[in-house]
Amino acid sequence: MFCNQCEQTAQGIACTKAAGVCGKKAEVAALQDLLTYAVQGLSVVASEGRKNGVVDNAVDRFAAEAIFACLTNVDFDPDRFANWINTAVKLREELKVKVKNAGGNVNFTEAPVSYTPAPTLAELEEQGDQLDLIQKLDTNDDLRSLKQLTLYGIRGLAAYTDHAAILGHEDDAVYAYIHDTMADLARQGQSLEQLVGLALKCGEVNIRAMELLDAGNTGTYGHPVPTEVPLGHKKGKAILVSGHDLRDLELLLKQTEGKGINIYTHGEMLPCHAYPELKKYDHFYGHFGTAWQNQKKEFPEFPGAILFTTNCIQKPEESFEANVFTTGLVGWPGLVHIGDSKDFTPVIERALEMDGFTDDLDKGTVLCGFGRNTVLSVADKVIDGVKNKDIRHFFLVGGCDGAKPGRNYYSDFVDQVPQDCIVMTLACGKFRFFDKKLGDIGGIPRLLDVGQCNDAYSAVQIAVALANAFECDVNELPLSMILSWYEQKACVILLSLLHLGIKDIRLGPSLPAFITPNVLDVLVQNFDIKPIAATAAEDLQTILN
Secondary structure (H helix, E strand, O other): OOEOOOOOOHHHOOEOOOEOOOOOEHHHHHHHHHHHHHHHHHHHHHHHHHHOOOOOHHHHHHHHHHHHHOOOOOEOOHHHHHHHHHHHHHHHHHHHHHHHHOOOOOOOOOHHHHOOOOOOHHHHHHHHHHHOOOOOOOOOHHHHHHHHHHHHHHHHHHHHHHHHHHOOOOOHHHHHHHHHHHHHOOOOOOOHHHHHHHHHHHHHHHHHHHHHHHHHHHHHHOOOOOEEEEOOEOOEEEEEEEEOOHHHHHHHHHHOOOOOEEEEEOHHHHHHHHOHHHHOOOOEEEEOOOOHHHHHHHHHHOOOEEEEEOOOOOOOOOOOHHHEEEEOOOEOOOOEEEOOOOOOHHHHHHHHHOOOEOOOEOOOEEEEOOOHHHHHHOHHHHHHHHHOOOOOEEEEEEEOOOOOOOOHHHHHHHHHOOOOEEEEEEOHHHHHOOOOOOOEEOOEEOEEEEEOHHHHHHHHHHHHHHHHHOOOOHHHOOEEEEEEOOOHHHHHHHHHHHHOOOOOOEEEOOOOOOOOHHHHHHHHHHHOOEEOOOOHHHHHHHHHO
């Protein structure tokens, strides 16, 4: 196998052995490459189809799901990948007929368009291994690096696109970009400048995808409001929900009403407590667990059923996998998957069989719900605080978390932020420090939880509104971005920030292995992007002095 798409990749270079650091086996890596290749073929045809008025929403939705499935820690089930590969080719051939009937060109020269899947799973795995997808993206190291950056960005974009579509919010322009770009990645001959533009375009389109998802979340569940969330537990049966999917949580809450089961969140589901339409459920109680790196320790200690919605951790250990269920695109061999029916009866029955919590435990609370509506409702206080020099600086400290050493930098950073500064945070990176009590400045909490990773859209809207209020550019605000990355949603959010022209971003704990020195130089020269320093104190001193 060859996989270097995430931050924890082996030796900071690539995972090349029988299994990756994340637990993904070489066979699954091969199938993911093969699925990507099959989707490239489908996208070539879909892109041509759009030129002739042939648009198939089923093809668009499938492509987003299939690309999303290749994102780190989403699905490690070989059988599901085999099904996606065969479906991609079936849809490709059906779409060819439609394009031909519409007068379009179907004499494609791109190799993925003529790909034929092998008949058995073992042979599909061999096809994927022989494909060597990443190395064959381009013979030039720098061009291949930019293609990887775009491909990984599209995987993050596909995740947000899929989440938004589940809530009924779609934009054909997003699907068109995905197809056009997947098709372009199957071709050779682009210049460095063209591929830089392709990557930045990914960031631009992702802003639209996050806007769609924001509209879906807030339109369905209301705008988040500041909410105190218990970190302890109360006596009774329990289900823990981890991941990102608000709709699955809502359906579970409905199906567990009156059954004596309390629902807890984990990871990036914490912000769900702030949505009015989810807050109304009396049995939606609190948040369990602390940080990403503690999940394997924490989950076996949870005395109830566990539901994973979208990517969250490596495959659960056998010691507690009987209590684990998955939904959406999440899949691991041996785990029960809740299908499209969204009937959570197996999860509920398992929770009722288990002991649940046998006592009440008060571990304090954390505060969430500081989306753009909440923050901008007190914008006058924020502006006055800056003008009166009560607020010296804003830091956005967040991003994706992981288990690789070095991430204590982010908790150290927040610990050392001066008392006259405010920290905004989002995504799972905040769980390094989300329960710190930093106090407030003039009634404004010094630690503002903006939400999930996709709520980077809210953070951008806050920054733009403040820039407008101060009649300056976003880069002229007393605002610094200190970001961690782990997987591909972080990649596409970074591309979105670069598209917006935001500069001086500090990224860590290490730079992407797939970025070559020449490509890094382009990013440094144009955006002043830089790695985090050896210590938080060094960066704070540089920023504030």
